[in-house]
Amino acid sequence: MTPPRRDPTAAPPGGATARLRVLLPYLLVLLLFVLGIFALYRLLAPIDIQTVAAQIRATPWHIVLLALMSTFAGYLCLAGYDWSALRHLGKKLPWPVILSGGFLAYAFGNTIGLSAISGGAVRWRLYSGLGLDGYDIAAVSTFTAISFGVATTLLGLGALAVHPSALSSVVPLAPETLRLLALAAIVAVLAPLIWASVTRRRLRIGRFNLAAPKPGILAAQLLISLGDITFSALTLYLFLPGNGPDFLTFVAVFAAATMAGVISHVPGGIGVFETIIIAALPAVGGVHEFAAALLLYRLVYFLVPFALALIALSLFEAWRIFGRKTRSPRLDRIFAAVEPAFRAIQPAAPLLLAVMVFGSGLWMSISALLPPVSDAAEAAEAFFPLAFIEGSALLASALGALLIVVSLGLVRRSLGAFWVTIGAMLAGAVVAVLQQTELSQAATLFLGVAILLPFHGAFHRRSMLTHSPITPGWMAVLLAAILSVGFVLFFAHKSTPYGQELWWQFATDANAPRALRSGLLISLVVGAGSLFLLLRAPRFRPEIPDQRTLATARAIVGSSADPDAGFALTGDKAIMLSDNERAFVMFATSGTSWLSYGGPVGEAAAAEDVAFTFVDTARRAGVRPVFYEIGPAAVPLMLELGMGLHKMGEKAVVNLERFSLDGPDRKKLRTTHARAGRDGLTLELVMPPHDPALLRQLREISDGWLAAKKAREKGFSVGRFDPDWLNLWPLALVRHNGDLVAFANILTAGTGGRCAVDLMRQSDHAPGGTMEYLFTELLLQLKARGYSHMSLGMAPLSGLSPDRSGRIWDRFGSIIYRHGGAFYNFSGLRAFKSKFDPDWVPHYLATPSGLPPLLPLAEAARLIARSPDHRLSLLQNKPAGDDTV
Structure with missing residues (x-):
């Protein structure tokens, strides 16, 4: 008796082990974030939020200006990484493109902490259009990563050799032992590099075979890398109290904290970086001074470049929309010179704008939890009616939480999410103006709306917000947001003893009860919204396509320039259609993988949407999404999806x-x-x-x-x-x-x-x-x-x-x-x-x-080798129906 043959498109069972394997990296990052927040809470226990706010307001403007200049110099060094790497490869590209592209990539990447923005996808889009192949682009990424690692290590070790007591509070070794170890490590790092550079031999590190740059390029790159770390450290050092450690001692601590933040993979190293800085520095000033310095550093070195890069990207988008013409020919020439760099980053705009909106929502939510931090704010609270104070705090909390949740829709390019975001930000700005205490917040929200508007065309997906499944990564981010809100709530009001009666206290000076109610509302909105999206997200069941689906796919194939798109009509693969049915992914299942043959087919915007849906749905099902035999045109999309590329051969x-x-x-x-x-x-x-x-x-x-x-x-x-x-x-x-x-x-x-x-x-x-x-x-x-x-x-x-x-x-x-x-x-x-x-x-x-x-290759081989169980002729009498969702 012949055993029944398995449907080649039937989904494999997604067991708990498979799902745990998918969730494990996100759980690990979330755990590191929680540990960092907990350690930060313990370290900041002695300080008061009012004292920190006063310290920030007391910072002299000339110090802020010097920190901004140091930040500018640091970002010039960051852009120099790619310039030096291209010189090493013998590739000559226009310097405006390299500098502008480097600034945009690092301004976004440093803040978000995602290699998809700072590395692969941006460099591929930028340099592939200028004549570099995949190996060259990978070499640039590797060169810059190694340069940063080597420079951070050398600078930290050098500072530790001069001041071995810098890490005595966190490293249980004698100062002289630390100095000897630091000197030995410097020799161990530099000697192979210099030897390989002078002899022009390749350096093998594990499975990597690296060609060291020429001595001149090596020296230039070391200077650029050291400049990057030095100016970054200087920006924070300028904000530290005057009786703090000397600069070399501080650099050793800064280098260790930076590497710990990078290794943790927590976006921006938040929590991890601050914990090491506060724990390692001697208690020469109040802890509140270090806390204020760290907040100012985050603002100046991360958020200011991020905001400037977003504004520049928005202005470029507006310039492009209005026909690449302004009233200033000089401005037109500048935009034209840097256009390749802006075009390279442009496809990532929805993600970048989502980060901006997420941050705005988090800021609005946290602001509603904080007590008044200035005399003007306290006077305004006394002036306004109680109902207005209570209502505006709750409304600001709800709007902030709404922005946090709806930012996921922006990543999915949802048009509905775009307009909801515009409405929520305008409403938040109006509330801030009426309060008369958050005018800076209102101005920032109005600026955010102005940044969003030129990108209206990028949000073309008309599907419901509830059709955007929450991925494990976004779930981790939302949980981190709730934890951050909890941290601020308990930290800002730790002097107020908790009691059940706090929930029902209403008074103009009752800041802790108002913050408790706002925090609860934030958690409820974020949690309920996330649960609603999670439960309503569509599930796709891989099935043999019916006549209607095949007819839709055939129409899409008829407008495609790729003849291989016709393989969708064999009938042995499932077809996942985009929401507007203008693109599809054809795939089959084998083992623990969903294998798409080629990339998505169809209209560019719809193809991008269905590719994201395919990856998200496969991960939701606990299986591995794989794109088999994709060409160069699909590579940037694959990098945006976070996929790794392996060359299969050549066509x-x-x-x-x-x-x-x-x-x-x-x-x-x-x-x-x-x-x-x-x-x-x-x-x-x-x-x-x-x-x-x-x-x-x-x-x-x-x-x-x-x-x-x-x-x-x-x-x-x-x-x-x-x-x-x-x-x-x-x-x-x-x-x-x-x-x-x-x-x-x-x-x-x-x-x-x-x-x-x-x-x-x-x-x-x-x-x-x-x-x-x-x-x-x-x-x-x-x-x-x-x-x-x-x-x-x-x-x-x-x-x-x-x-x-x-x-x-x-x-x-x-x-x-x-x-x-x-x-x-x-x-x-x-x-x-x-x-x-x-x-x-x-x-x-x-x-x-x-x-x-x-x-994946073994699973693809099994899929190709087995004869399809279904024939197109078997589908002739199958009733039509939408099998896509």
């Missing part, structure tokens, strides 16, 4: 406009083609639908070919012999003296004149060289019909460069490519396709992990 794409049999380089191909014609081979292109008698002849050829190869039909990434499938496409028929001996079906794109070969099969009595003739003649006939490009398919594992990338996967794949001939003729396949002078286009596997993708 041979023939440019038909330049293809011909003329010239000395084509002599052998021309001779073989002419001989085949003299031997009686001809090729005919026939359009669908096809004659059933013809399909029966082709069936005999196909069955004989499969029997000779001892193979069976495959699926997922290739077509199969099925009349319904073949009737969708043109057929190339090769005859030998009138007898049909070979055929291939040609996938055609709806636009752009591109096509691809799918099935290629020949009979056992076909003469030698039939397939070479089929390709050659087909290329010539397609060129005559006006096609521009034809894909000959993948050359698996070709083009991998382990020496450049230093990646384990590239090394492993390269070994298989060179020595795996007993299992698959990798090099022979590439050599055959090279006869037709194709362009070799890299294709990738995108997975959530940067580890070698052995398991």
